[in-house]
Structures are given as structure tokens and as C-alpha cells.
Amino acid sequence: MAFNIAIDGPAGAGKSTIAKMLAKKMKYIYVDTGAMYRAMALYFLKNNISPDDEVRISDAVKQVDISIEYVDGAQQVLLNGENVTGELRNEAVGNMASATSVYPIVRKKLVALQQKLAKTADVIMDGRDIGTCVLPDAQVKIYLTASVQTRAKRRYDELSEKGESADLAMIAKDIEERDYRDMNREISPLKQAEDAILIDSSEMTIEEVVAAIESIVKEHK
Ligand code: DC
Numbered sequence: 001m002a003f004n005i006a007i008d009g010p011a012g013a014g015k016s017t018i019a020k021m022l023a024k025k026m027k028y029i030y031v032d033t034g035a036m037y038r039a040m041a042l043y044f045l046k047n048n049i050s051p052d053d054e055v056r057i058s059d060a061v062k063q064v065d066i067s068i069e070y071v072d073g074a075q076q077v078l079l080n081g082e083n084v085t086g087e088l089r090n091e092a093v094g095n096m097a098s099a100t101s102v103y104p105i106v107r108k109k110l111v112a113l114q115q116k117l118a119k120t121a122d123v124i125m126d127g128r129d130i131g132t133c134v135l136p137d138a139q140v141k142i143y144l145t146a147s148v149q150t151r152a153k154r155r156y157d158e159l160s161e162k163g164e165s166a167d168l169a170m171i172a173k174d175i176e177e178r179d180y181r182d183m184n185r186e187i188s189p190l191k192q193a194e195d196a197i198l199i200d201s202s203e204m205t206i207e208e209v210v211a212a213i214e215s216i217v218k219e220h221k
Contacts, residue, residue, distance in 0.1 A: 003028075003122045004137070005217065006130035009144035010179045010190060011094070012151030014201050014209065015126040018144065021210050023124045024073065026217070031068070031117055032075050033127035033134070034097065036110045038088040039066050039077045041096035051099035061105045066113065091174065098178050101128075102185040128182055131193035140220050141196035142213055150202040151175050 005028070007015050016032055023030035043064050049056045069076045069083075076085045087093070100106055107129075114134050117123060127134065131141035146154075152172035159166040182190040192198060197216055201209050 004118050004135050005124040005140045006135050006138040007126040007142045008131050012155050013144045013146045018209050019124045019126045028122045028124050031123050031125040035077045037097040037101045038093045039079045041093050058105050098181050128190040129188035131196045133188045140217050141193050143192040143196040143198045146202040
């Protein structure tokens with residue numbers, strides 16, 4: 001049986017950085033489910049579909065095929081056969097993904113893909129509903145969080161490093177709004193699974209979080 005590790009938590013908690021490092025160390029496949037919601041969101045954006053227009057969203061979902069490939073261990077997302085990985089990580093796509101991930105039709109399609117991937121391989125999968133809905137039987141479940149201030153500062157530093165201008169207060173507001181939407185939607189809201197282990201990374205380095213999860217995994221093997 002495949003060994004599955006679920007990592008859930010709010011935006012900016014460090015899930016993808018940590019999951020990627022763990023996957024490399026453990027030779028597991030890293031599945032970034034947020035990127036799937038983002039690819040779907042990109043399609044809506046490119047086709048000028050409003051996040052409030054459930055009828056057009058439902059129609060569009062039927063036209064969208066999302067698939068995953070790995071190049072040198074890095075996940076690539078294909079949207080109707082086109083590799084869109086490089087277009088996914090910006091605020092517009094992230095906000096659209098958060099707004100449209102509330103629709104059952106969107107979730108159903110992506111959850112099926114995620115479950116299929118986890119059945120056939122040892123995976124570290126990160127997202128919002130992995131421990132609660134996608135992989136309820138995952139052998140290890142982590143709920144990774146950090147304070148809003150810490151997450152905003154990390155995002156600010158990331159943007160500054162790329163030479164992009166950023167406003168710390170605006171980023172913090174954006175994070176709070178995203179948290180609220182992700183935690184309060186009707187279907188599969190972000191919440192800690194009952195059997196998930198909570199890690200607050202506010203005062204921890206990346207290496208410390210990786211080491212903490214590694215030792216949890218060892219206990220469950
Ligand atoms: O992790 P991320 O920032 O790339 O995710 C973008 C949005 O996608 C997030 O705000 C909510 C949604 N999402 C979700 O609903 N369920 C997941 N498993 C992953 C992401």
C-alpha cells in the first residue's frame with residue numbers, strides 16, 4: 001500500500017517549501033494540489049469568467065483537462081495539454097483559485113485526480129483538505145500554520161527578492177481575507193483534521209520543520 005503524507009494549512013505557512021524538501025529527502029512524489037486549483041483558475045481568467053458566475057464556471061470545468069507530469073522531480077501542471085506551471089504563482093491566480101475552489105464541480109474533478117495519484121505512489125500532498133477529505137486514511141497528517149504577521153513577512157521577503165514592489169500591510173490583509181474564505185467555505189473548508197499533528201512554524205526555521213515532520217514520519221512507519 002502506498003504511504004501517504006498529508007500537509008494542510010493556510011496560505012504562506014511554508015507547506016510547499018517543506019513538502020518539496022521532504023519529498024526529495026524521502027524519495028516521495030510531491031503533489032501540490034494548490035497548483036491544480038490555480039491551473040483551473042488560470043483557465044477562468046483567460047476566458048474572462050467571473051468567479052461569481054457559477055453557470056459559466058460549471059460549463060468551463062467540462063472543457064478543462066488538468067494533468068500532472070514530473071520533470072527532474074518537479075511537478076508540472078498541464079492545462080488542456082499545455083504546460084502552465086510558470087503562470088500559476090501570482091496573486092491574481094491565487095485569489096481566483098481561492099474564490100473558485102468553493103464550487104463542488106471544481107473540487108470533484110481535482111480531488112479525483114489527487115486520489116488517483118496517491119493510490120499508486122508514495123506521496124507528500126499539500127493543500128487545504130488533504131487530511132480531512134482527499135486522503136482521510138493518510139498515514140501521517142500535518143497541519144502546518146504560522147501567524148499572519150510571519151506569513152506576510154515571508155511573502156514580502158519573497159517578492160522583494162524577486163525585485164517586485166510589495167506592501168506588507170496589504171499582503172497581511174490579503175492573507176487574512178484568503179484565510180477567511182478558505183476556512184469558511186461550505187465544502188471542504190480548511191481545518192485541522194482530528195488526527196493531524198499541529199506544527200506552528202512562526203518561530204521555526206525551514207530545517208527545523210522538516211526535521212520535526214521527518215521524526216513524526218519515522219514514528220508512523
Ligand atoms: O496553496 P495555494 O495558495 O496554491 O492554493 C490556492 C487556492 O486553492 C487556495 O486559496 C484554496 C484552493 N485550494 C483548495 O481549496 N484546496 C486545496 N487542496 C488546495 C488549494
